[in-house]
Amino acid sequence: MIKSLAKHTNRKFWGWGYADFCLTEAENTAIEEAGRLLAPEGGTPVSIPQLAEYNLPKPRISPPAALKPLLSSTPYDRLFHAYGQSCADILRMLMRDAPNPPDFVAFPKTQKDISHLLEWMEKDNIAAIPFGGGTSVCGGVEPDVGDTYNGAVSIDLQYLDKVLQIDPVSRAAHFEAGIFGPDLENALRPHGLTLRHFPQSFGFSTLGGWIATRAGGHFATQYTHIDDLVESIAMQTPRGPLSSRRLPGSGAGISADRMMLGSEGTMGIITDAWVRLQ
Structure with missing residues (x-):
């Protein structure tokens, strides 16, 4: 059972698509044949990532009590919001390389929730990263903000879907x-x-x-x-x-x-x- 504040937990945290999606036998064969052409000497098989295989840093920030119900620091939520969906993003996830996940993921349900989140984040010098579907391929949702901010929070709008x-x-x-x-x-x-x-x-x-x-x-x-x-x-x-x-x-x-x-x-x-x- 995945621990998450999200209402959509059926997507892969490490790559594109639904967690239960699998390639057909013909597709796997085609990939193997292409792999032999690109790397005749062979390669190293990579297993499907598991949440426990990532060593995530502890959150650097402490949210106010009033906002805690909106915030998650579970491994699934932090890893799902660590990257977008470019080839480089997926390769880093397959390498179990996610050194800069968001400290927290916020799941606002109203515009007032967003207003309160932004007020706290501006006051405490925390980077706010809007997150829709997470399909960016140009680093638009990646929370690697360096040392300029005290932390980073990904603000996921999936509950604002009316x-x-x-x-x-x-x-x-x-x-x-x-x-x-x-x-x-x-x-x-x-x-x-x-x-x-x-x-x-x-x-x-x-x-x-x-x-x-x-x-x-x-x-x-x-x-x-x-x-x-x-x-x-x-x-x-x-x-x-x-x-x-x-x-x-x-x-x-x-x-x-x-x-x-x-x-x-x-x-x-x-x-x-x-x-x-x-």
Whole structure:
């Protein structure tokens, strides 16, 4: 039984996909043949990592009592949030090399929870790392922050996954940022609508992650970038909430949406958004 505060514990902590996913015999054979071509002298087999095989450092920080119910320091939660899903990330996990996991993983359930977390983390000089589905391949969720901060906390938004409103007349919908791609599309399907944004990470990535990284939908044609589909964005920052207005169009000054799109967690934590539908 995995100890975790997460509601999704069926994913591998060390690599891509679900924990019970296995390659077919034909796929394993193809990999072995490719391996012999790349390394005729042979290689060293690597076993599937187990949680007990990692020597994790103790958390460096002490959270206030009021926030402890939101925070986890279990091995599964810390390791799952230690890296993204690049080839280098997975190889390091296979080598049992995770020297800089987050000190804690936070699982806020409301925007007020996020506000309280950011207030504590700013006060105690702790790095806040927004975490959606953890599919980053460029180090965006890695909590290796050096000695500049007293510690690092990964803030996982998986509980902020509600469908707030669907407007079939305007062909728009309002979602919390932690909703995963399949759940978002399943909510729209009964209305005959779709966001039509299908990045390669679709099954394990979130709306907030798409917006924060300016994701492209590689499995769709025509409108493929999330930029084209966003109507308004809301985020929590260390200085309070920030949101853009939902307007049909505007040419008045700087676009707040464009500041938040692709911000990669540097401005704050995206909590919800209105999106255009097809």
